[in-house]
Amino acid sequence: MINMAKPKLRKPRVIREKITPEKINFVISYKNYEKLARLMNDRAKILGRKRTGIPAKAQRKISREIKRARHLGLLPFSSRV
Numbered sequence: 001m002i003n004m005a006k007p008k009l010r011k012p013r014v015i016r017e018k019i020t021p022e023k024i025n026f027v028i029s030y031k032n033y034e035k036l037a038r039l040m041n042d043r044a045k046i047l048g049r050k051r052t053g054i055p056a057k058a059q060r061k062i063s064r065e066i067k068r069a070r071h072l073g074l075l076p077f078s079s080r081v
Helices: 033-039 056-071
Strands: none
Touching: 033 056
């Protein structure tokens, strides 16, 4: 019996929600937790750069400030399901 290779399926392309630095018109700080919450998904995960289109330097700062806000209790670590 000959083993037939299965055809590879392509992954669907990720639709990017471009959040350009011009759209981030707020100071990136843990004190702006309402605006930082927009950069998280419904499961309280930080959205990646491919999803948001934010430069690497700004993404590092955003993730640092989100983590600070989590430790202060301003943002959730996870969503309650």
